[in-house]
Amino acid sequence: MSVCQSCGACCATFRVDFHPVELAGGAFAWGAGVPLEMTVPVTANIVRMAGTDAAAPRCVALAGEIGQQVSCTIYDSRPSPCREFDTEHAACNRARQRCGLAPL
C-alpha cells in the first residue's frame, strides 16, 4: 500500500477546482470523466469537487478513513489538480499536519 493510500489528507484539506471540460462527456475528460453530480459549479469555467470547500473539507469522491485507509472512488477519472499533486509537493506535509499525521 502506498503512503497516499493510508493518508488522504490532501483530499480532506484543499479545494479541488478544475475546468468543466474534465467532466464526464467533456472534451478533455480523463477516463470516463468526473461525474457532474460529484461537483458544484463555481463559475462558467470552474467546477469544484463537492465537499472540498466545506468547513471540514472532504472530497465527496474519497472513501475510507483519513490516516488509515483511503481510496479515490473516481481514481481513473480524477481531475487535473489531483493528478498533479503528490508527496513531492510542499503542501503535502501541510495537509498531513492539518489532519494530525506525521510529516513524511
Ligand code: SF4
Ligand atoms: S497528503 Fe501527501 S501523503 Fe497524503 S494522500 Fe496527499 S499526497 Fe499522499
Ligand code: SF4
Ligand atoms: S477526486 Fe479523488 S483524488 Fe481528487 S480530491 Fe477527490 S478523492 Fe481526492
